[in-house]
């Protein structure tokens with residue numbers, strides 16, 4: 001496999017699959033440029049060596065062909081600000097104009113293509129469409145981890161047209177380095193912290209992790225399925241009745257494999273799903289009938305902290321409570337702080353998967369952990385299966 005860092009891009013046109021699927025406000029200003037910033041090192045390395053870059057991405061979910069609000073032209077000024085050079089824009093990602101503009105690119109220049117998803121062939125993984133994209137460049141670089149779980153034309157299929165000139169960019173390389181640390185030969189003790197809404201979406205991950213971790217901490221909405229499974233009273237808390245057997249199964253498997261499962265001791269409960277609700281802290285196993293658990297309590301935070309802070313490898317996915325409401329964010333904050341303490345003591349800590357990243361950013365603790373993954377669904381799938389279509393396409 002080609003190593004991006006040691007590849008020499010002089011005189012090469014590289015087509016880079018980036019993830020510029022950024023949020024825009026009503027006037028089409030970029031409101032969070034994290035994903036654009038994340039792509040800059042890869043682009044700069046190519047340009048600095050005398051290569052040129054053709055950037056392709058999707059933006060939003062256009063239904064049927066081009067839609068003004070999903071045009072990638074809205075991100076040009078942000079991209080220009082971060083790269084410090086003018087950006088050329090092709091108003092169609094394939095076709096005569098794109099080909100002409102790409103063929104005239106000079107070393108050091110950047111060409112941004114219009115939204116790939118203006119063609120339904122993109123998400124269908126159409127080979128003809130991928131082939132047309134491939135004619136624009138000499139080299140294919142995939143740097144969009146967030147879409148690597150999709151076998152789309154630009155994320156996976158296109159790779160076959162660059163059998164000797166395909167590689168990951170810095171972003172995906174870093175993601176894989178981080179993920180390998182938690183999936184292969186992690187330093188022990190190894191603790192996984194899982195939260196979020198539902199057990200059902202995380203079962204395969206939990207099963208996969210049981211072979212690897214020493215401790216499994218469970219919080220968030222899914223804790224109540226486990227608590228109920230063990231005979232606890234959970235009031236009106238979120239529960240998946242049809243997953244109760246599975247929860248018992250996970251507990252049994254963990255015991256068999258010598259994995260310690262930690263469930264919350266106490267919970268912050270509320271009389272309604274609102275930040276204005278009345279709240280109490282009670283034993284997590286005895287929530288009154290009309291109340292619902294919306295966060296883990298302070299005893300649980302302290303209990304989890306010991307385990308987290310003594311760990312050498314920590315993987316965290318999913319908030320401990322409804323962190324979007326300040327009254328129920330303490331548990332998530334507590335776990336994030338413990339991760340920060342462990343990281344300072346030399347642990348490798350990885351946070352990933354949609355809401356946990358939003359949570360750690362909101363709490364301002366993103367710089368306190370070793371790695372924050374850019375992949376939501378992609379990260380979860382990688383944790384489940386250990387590979388992804390877009391990753392395999394480069395490795396093959």
Ligand code: AMP
Pocket residue numbers: 195196197198201219220221222238293294295317318319320321322323324354355356
């Ligand atoms: P997920 O996407 O599965 O990681 O779930 C994240 C969502 O779970 C967040 O929006 C949280 O508000 C929600 N969540 C966490 N804890 C609870 C809870 N106790 N009850 C209801 N929702 C929760």
